[in-house]
Amino acid sequence: MECFAAWKTALSRLVDCAIPADADPALFDFHGRSWQLPEAFVQVNGGSAMSMSRTQRVIDDRPISQMSLYVLTSGSAVADYDGRKRSHGPGDVVAVDYSLPYESRTPGYEGITLTFDRASAPAGLQGDVHGMALSAHSSAGKLLGTLIRSLVEHIDGLSVDQAQSAVDGILRFAAAALPTGAPRREREDVPLFDRAHRLARGRLSDPDFGPDDLMAALGVSRSKLFRAFEAHGGVRRWLLGIRLSASLQVMIRSAGKLKISAVAHQHGFRSEAHFSRAFRKRYGMSPSAAQASTLHAHGSLAYLGWAEDEVGTEGSTAEAWLATARTGDWAGAGRGRSSRV
Template sequence: MRKPDSTFDTATAQRVEWPFPRGVECFAAWKSALSLLVDCSIPENADPSLFDFHGCSWQLPGAFVHVNGGSAMAMSRTQQVIDDRPTQHMVLYMVLEGQVTSNYDGLIQEHVPGDIVAVDYSLPYESQTSGYEGIALTFDKASAPAGLQNNAHGLVLTASEDAGAMLGAQIKALVKHIEGLSIHQSQVTVDGILRFAVAAFGAPTTRQRRDKRFLFQRASSTARQKLSDPDFGPNELAAVLGVSRSNLFRLFEPHGGVQRWMLAERLRVSLQSILRSAPDHKIAAIARNHGFRSEAHFSRAFQKRYQISPSSVRALAKDSMRMATYETLLKQGNGNGGAVVEGWLASVRA
């Protein structure tokens, strides 16, 4: 804990408001301010005149408390940014409203209200949101408790966990009462929050959950690269990952097992390929390109999953209005093309 400073015994932290209302000026100021730390952008089809970023902050001796929110945006701290704009800060970030999709050095996670995540700015990080509200508690990594300095990047606590609910209550209470506390009291509160975070994030179940998510990311990424190989299956994937077949099955158990997951992925990308390919591109060729040994095998599996034949989907692709709807949905789908195309097909069939 930091030693008390008599100059901070009675003074309170000064609230600083973000001074720009919604619009182009706000967008330019936001990009300029964040450029010190991350590359940032808004969706290509977004109107800068409607851009919104708002919030307030309090500077403490060893921390920066920031309550903020805004419209759709993306932020990226790649290795190039880290090299060009180094910083040793970390942050505890709590989502209050909206949803944030983040990539922590290869580990992709969806954050919803109540989630609290640790972000280490010395490691790659990307995020995007369609709109959010949140609280950021930023601090110097070197002065943080040791448990936050090592392998904490991307660790998450949820509101459904007792430790997550407790940590969230502490963070929100700090914001609620910070202007009634002295600077010293506020800093002591932050120090206590960080110590509790160490205990919460250090729980074996929290780190096991993160390790499991990271392994699934590796497994799914590897498998997607091999979908065109009909001989690549659970045994081959387990060998590449260096895990047992039973551990691999448990990893994919929520998806019905490895084979069922791989079949579903092959069918999703095949469906996209049918819609994207030229009319004279043979269904048999699409089947082979996505790991099916025969057109008959592909057609049976496709019909079972989608209740429609591949040739009938090819016919739907000739309808310009339906395809225009599909393209619009795809642009709004944040890159999740598989889910979009399946949702589109279900709506067309209905």
């Protein structure tokens, strides 16, 4: 149980997790290794019986702009990707969008995850692909799984640029191979604010997306939309906050290696100057100063270590992390970090 508690604390900012009621806590295990690349995060992990969920509450409290490709290398899992139910076996590859809810349960597994920013992903991965999978029995699934496993097998012998190029190729193939889901109807019981969150996160890179687009997509009147966002300072202010929070997440995950102009473009700002003004007003520092903090703190790997100790911190993960990064009160971690709980 101590082992599980440590694991749960480390992951609590991303998912809610538990040991299934029919599993023996004494057998709990989680292990993994990760590699931070300029525009991707590669992780190999596995463990015993467990369940994980990213609920709408977690999404609203800790929004992130990332997606992942996941290949199960051994074991099995059942999952619900916001209404898409899937059973996974060894070799299956699935796309996960962290801006949407999901639940999964496994009696034990080993797998590989490629995490990347949605805004910079190939166009084919920016549609409704949450929970879309390629079977291990299909030719495309076999090839994609082989590519991902081969990357991990050889990554220690590659330069960072070579590894990133390999990931880029894998994502391009996945974009062409994964089926695209038909547009899903919004459930009437999903609150207006929750639906707005999903729409906004899917249009972060579009500088023209604004209140009128949100109103049309939600099918509500202007007055109803603006009343719903009065407590958040209005629709435009709320949308700006979504863009800024997501941009900070990307700056952390890239460990300061992305140009500020690129971050601004990915998150719908028409110019670097506009982005810098808005960023400074929200965070009290310039994007370049925040970027320097991520470099000094060794980027997102220090972020992972910090999350274990600061799980009770108020505010979003990225913003709380930045406040801590400015003090420099931690020890950093290096590329290729390994952990076993």
